[in-house]
Every structure is written in structure tokens, then in C-alpha cells.
Amino acid sequence: MGEGDGVVGGVVGILRAAGCRPRRLLDLGCGTGRHLAELVARLGVDVVGVDLQEQLVEYGRRRYGVELLVGDMRSVRLERAFDVITCLGNSLAYLRSEDEVEAALATAAVHAGEGAVVIISTLMQPLPEMSRRELRVENDLVTASVEVESYWDAVDGVQITERRWVHDRGGVDRDLLRRRVIGVDVLTEMLLRVGFVRVAIADSGGVVGPARTTDEFVVAFC
Structure with a gap:
């Protein structure tokens, strides 16, 4: 996988392939903040995480010592700008409708600084086999x-x-x-509607190309 296994390795690989050296990173739907702690260790970046579940946020603050806030990714406004915004794992997939997904993507757009990159991993294809x-x-x-x-x-x-x-x-x-399975085409249309200028698919090594598996990333650029 180039920069390491798993979601964090994918984020790191994409950023390095894009020549991005972020200083501030926001994770929407951060859970306990475990991914953020790994990103701090690997990138030396200042991080903020937002999650709706107070129990996870409280645990993550104690366990990982990163800045975590209780908030709804569909509506939270921090009045801060970030170089990278991530939404990883199943966070988007648990939203109940496409309108709610687009609201979360609009939150990412509101917090995107000049030249920011948004990296999303979610379930983009069904897994038909039991x-x-x-x-x-x-x-x-x-x-x-x-x-x-x-x-x-x-x-x-x-x-x-x-x-x-x-x-x-x-x-x-x-x-x-x-x-919820959110197809690449649907995600792309939503990201363009909320203000991003380019959307691509990347694997964990940062290689941009057509979607091939359920484990790839959607990357949006300001």
C-alpha cells in the first residue's frame, strides 16, 4: 500500500503524492480519534476531530490527547480553516439520506482553506456476496x-x-x-455542488484513476 496499511496509510500516501504538507487537519466523524493520533505521529500536523457521540469523544480525549469536539458533521461550524479535511471509515455511510450526506460535504467545504484537500473513505460499492x-x-x-x-x-x-x-x-x-452505499458519481456531483473544483479517485498509494475496489478514496480539491 505504499505508505502503510489501512486508512491512515492511505491518507498519508495521497497527501505525499499530491505534494501536500498540511499544518491543520479536521476529521469529521472522528470516533475516538485513533486515526488522528496516528496522523499526528506520522505528519506532525495539528488536528481537530468532531463526532456526535459524546462517549467516544470523552474516551478519545483521555486516551489520545488530541483535540476532539462533540458536534454533528452535518451542521457544525468551527470558524476555522484547515489544509486537509478527512471523513473516514463508515461516517458518511451512517447518514440517513443523500441530503444529509451533502450537508456533511458542505461542512467540509466551509472549513476548507485555500488549496485544501478533502479525503473521503466510505462504502462506494455494494458487497453482494454474503x-x-x-x-x-x-x-x-x-x-x-x-x-x-x-x-x-x-x-x-x-x-x-x-x-x-x-x-x-x-x-x-x-x-x-x-x-448506505454512496456511489462515486453521486459523491462527485455532491462535492462539485458544494464548491469543490476537482474530484478524483485515489488508491492508498496516491495513484489517481478509475474506481476499482470498495477500499479506495474520493479526493476533492478547492
Whole structure:
């Protein structure tokens, strides 16, 4: 993957390929801020994260020591400009409608400084094959074995993931995730409407080209 595995490696690879040396970075839908802590370590950048879930923000402040704020990516206004704005993981996919997605992209545009770059990773293609897997989750919040089953709901246009959590401390929980698939063409149209002048697809090494997998990035330029 060029600059390292995972989402953070993708962001770093894209920025380096673009010759971008950011000083200020905003992450919309930051969760606990784990990605931000990694970006600080790798890029030496000042970061701010925004997330709607107060529990995640409070935990991230204690755990990673980065600036995290409770706020809604669809409407938050910080009165600050940033060189890079990211929206990673499933943050956009959990919004309920295309209007809400466009509102979040408008938030990115409002906070974009001159020459800023916006990097988005989200579910851009459905995963039609039903998949089952098991994984292990160990952090300060939970330690559990998790059984995961995912399938595509073509009627509603969402990827559905069912999870069964078997906790080390005892007990079993279940949850259901519904992630909206947002196609590249739709994202591109929205980004242009909210004011960005160019939109591209990039892989984790920063190579721009046609979308090929569900793991690539949409990159927008001011």
C-alpha cells in the first residue's frame, strides 16, 4: 500500500503524492480519534476531530490527547480553516439520506482553506456476496470475540452487518449496522455542488484513476 496499511496509510500516501504538507487537519466523524493520533505521529500536523457521540469523544480525549469536539458533521461550524479535511471509515455511510450526506460535504467545504484537500473513505460499492467472519476486539472499552455476518440489501440500497459480541466478562450482545452505499458519481456531483473544483479517485498509494475496489478514496480539491 505504499505508505502503510489501512486508512491512515492511505491518507498519508495521497497527501505525499499530491505534494501536500498540511499544518491543520479536521476529521469529521472522528470516533475516538485513533486515526488522528496516528496522523499526528506520522505528519506532525495539528488536528481537530468532531463526532456526535459524546462517549467516544470523552474516551478519545483521555486516551489520545488530541483535540476532539462533540458536534454533528452535518451542521457544525468551527470558524476555522484547515489544509486537509478527512471523513473516514463508515461516517458518511451512517447518514440517513443523500441530503444529509451533502450537508456533511458542505461542512467540509466551509472549513476548507485555500488549496485544501478533502479525503473521503466510505462504502462506494455494494458487497453482494454474503460474508461471515470472526474477529477479536480488545481495547479499553471492550474485550470480546465478535461474529460478523454481512449482506447486501438491494431493495433499500444498504449494506447490512449483524454482529454478535461474546464478552470476556460474560454476556452476549447483538447489534445491527446499516451502511448506505454512496456511489462515486453521486459523491462527485455532491462535492462539485458544494464548491469543490476537482474530484478524483485515489488508491492508498496516491495513484489517481478509475474506481476499482470498495477500499479506495474520493479526493476533492478547492
